[in-house]
Amino acid sequence: MRNLNHISLYTFTARAIHSQVAIIGGGTAGLNVSAQLVRDGHFIPQQIRIFEPYKMHAYQTGWTLVGGGMCKVEQTMKPMEKVLPKNVCLSDCPVVRIDPEQNTIVTMDGQKYTYDQLIVASGVQRDYASIKGALEQLNNPEAPVGSIYYYRYAQKIDKMIREFEGGKLIFSEPPTKCEGIPSNIVFLTHERLSTRGVKCDFHVYKANDSIFGIPKYSQIIGELAHEKGLHCHLKKRLIEVQDHKVIFEDVETKQQYTSDYDFLHIVPPQKPAAFIAESGLGDSDGYVNVHPNTLQHIRYANVWGLGDCSSVPTSKTAAAVMAQTPILIKNLIRTWKLKQNPLPEYQGYTSCPVYTSNKKVLLAEFKYNKQLDETFPVFQSSDSKLMYLMKKHFFPFAYWQLMVRGLWGGRDGIRLFKGV
Numbered sequence: 001m002r003n004l005n006h007i008s009l010y011t012f013t014a015r016a017i018h019s020q021v022a023i024i025g026g027g028t029a030g031l032n033v034s035a036q037l038v039r040d041g042h043f044i045p046q047q048i049r050i051f052e053p054y055k056m057h058a059y060q061t062g063w064t065l066v067g068g069g070m071c072k073v074e075q076t077m078k079p080m081e082k083v084l085p086k087n088v089c090l091s092d093c094p095v096v097r098i099d100p101e102q103n104t105i106v107t108m109d110g111q112k113y114t115y116d117q118l119i120v121a122s123g124v125q126r127d128y129a130s131i132k133g134a135l136e137q138l139n140n141p142e143a144p145v146g147s148i149y150y151y152r153y154a155q156k157i158d159k160m161i162r163e164f165e166g167g168k169l170i171f172s173e174p175p176t177k178c179e180g181i182p183s184n185i186v187f188l189t190h191e192r193l194s195t196r197g198v199k200c201d202f203h204v205y206k207a208n209d210s211i212f213g214i215p216k217y218s219q220i221i222g223e224l225a226h227e228k229g230l231h232c233h234l235k236k237r238l239i240e241v242q243d244h245k246v247i248f249e250d251v252e253t254k255q256q257y258t259s260d261y262d263f264l265h266i267v268p269p270q271k272p273a274a275f276i277a278e279s280g281l282g283d284s285d286g287y288v289n290v291h292p293n294t295l296q297h298i299r300y301a302n303v304w305g306l307g308d309c310s311s312v313p314t315s316k317t318a319a320a321v322m323a324q325t326p327i328l329i330k331n332l333i334r335t336w337k338l339k340q341n342p343l344p345e346y347q348g349y350t351s352c353p354v355y356t357s358n359k360k361v362l363l364a365e366f367k368y369n370k371q372l373d374e375t376f377p378v379f380q381s382s383d384s385k386l387m388y389l390m391k392k393h394f395f396p397f398a399y400w401q402l403m404v405r406g407l408w409g410g411r412d413g414i415r416l417f418k419g420v
């Protein structure tokens with residue numbers, strides 16, 4: 001959805017263009033994996049090709065802060081050529097088809113590419129269109145409807161909060177793979193409006209059956225929401241948006257409810273790109289069907305998946321990408337170059353920071369089977385100022401200064417040594 005002039009004059013060659021490693025997607029996962037492959041000296045950059053149609057790379061995590069009035073959208077974007085590892089090949093035409101039997105990729109302009117190893121990192125698509133009337137209201141500058149999941153709508157949310165004079169606020173969430181992100185904008189909006197003394201009636205409608213999938217954090221967030229007077233409605237899915245009116249459906253009984261609103265925040269349903277399923281690489285929901293511990297494709301030994309597009313059953317976050325990257329690289333090198341089996345090292349680590357105000361963050365960290373996997377347990381029994389300082393100031397620095405150079409190992413800190 002980034003409208004960044006990605007139409008260019010594609011150069012077409014009749015012959016297929018070969019790369020040792022093809023990476024589909026130049027988002028957080030594609031960039032991180034390419035930077036570490038190059039930095040660790042496994043490949044020279046010219047042997048790696050990234051497919052990415054957008055000219056700007058987005059630090060999507062920052063869009064929460066844009067909506068919360070804590071940073072400018074310009075701080076969340078950088079031109080692709082500034083963040084890509086030097087001399088890595090870039091194809092700026094979207095991939096439309098993969099033939100994993102023939103190790104072939106086809107882009108929208110018909111150009112064919114071949115690969116030895118393929119890494120799929122194409123993220124998810126934000127499906128606002130599946131909610132009737134949502135795009136019309138989001139795109140109407142006068143309508144009080146926004147969303148931090150797209151930078152323009154995040155800017156709109158910031159403006160809506162600044163101009164809000166009071167009334168009923170609704171925050172909707174479809175079944176989501178990261179429940180921390182939607183809570184952020186609820187709390188940040190509450191903080192800003194209560195600081196201004198604006199009279200508000202907050203309602204959160206979640207399609208999930210709990211406030212947060214991990215009981216410990218669900219309880220902390222639930223108590224904070226209660227203290228702040230926020231009303232939470234579970235198992236309710238937004239199906240239609242009209243002018244100052246919304247329709248929800250109960251996910252079990254299918255009964256419909258209508259409500260009026262003066263302010264609406266929409267979390268869009270998310271889905272993987274269609275080419276994954278169409279190429280025979282998808283699981284039953286269309287996500288890249290990889291082994292949850294090795295990140296290797298279930299059927300094709302030279303295909304790998306990480307990030308939001310992969311089938312791993314954990315919360316989809318940039319933090320998860322940082323944990324997955326070194327394991328994927330190690331397994332790719334082991335299986336391809338060393339002819340050894342992949343190691344089942346990924347245990348589902350992910351992390352969702354929840355801004356509970358514009359001064360504190362609750363850092364949720366967990367792995368598969370809802371098990372806690374906390375790095376700073378002392379600071380994670382409630383929301384904390386220290387976690388806030390890390391999230392607001394250190395993480396963006398780590399992303400732009402360390403991650404893009406292949407130097408960021410997530411919670412393992414700075415990577416000074418090779419991953420394999």
Ligand SMILES: Cc1cc2nc3c(=O)[nH]c(=O)nc-3n(C[C@H](O)[C@H](O)[C@H](O)COP(=O)(O)OP(=O)(O)OC[C@H]3O[C@@H](n4cnc5c(N)ncnc54)[C@H](O)[C@@H]3O)c2cc1C
Pocket residue numbers: 024025026027028029030051052053054059060061062063064093094095096121122123124148149150181273275306307308309316317318319320321351352353
């Ligand atoms: C508002 C918001 C707040 C967030 N907050 C946090 C947070 O606090 N902490 C955290 O850890 N995570 C957070 N996340 C999640 C984090 O941003 C994602 O998990 C991360 O970006 C996933 O990386 P990815 O590379 O898998 O997907 P993306 O970063 O979305 O990249 C996918 C790329 O693939 C490209 N692509 C798609 N289809 C094709 C195709 N056919 N051909 C070629 N290229 C293609 C896309 O253009 C895109 O650039 C947040 C996300 C949002 C939206």
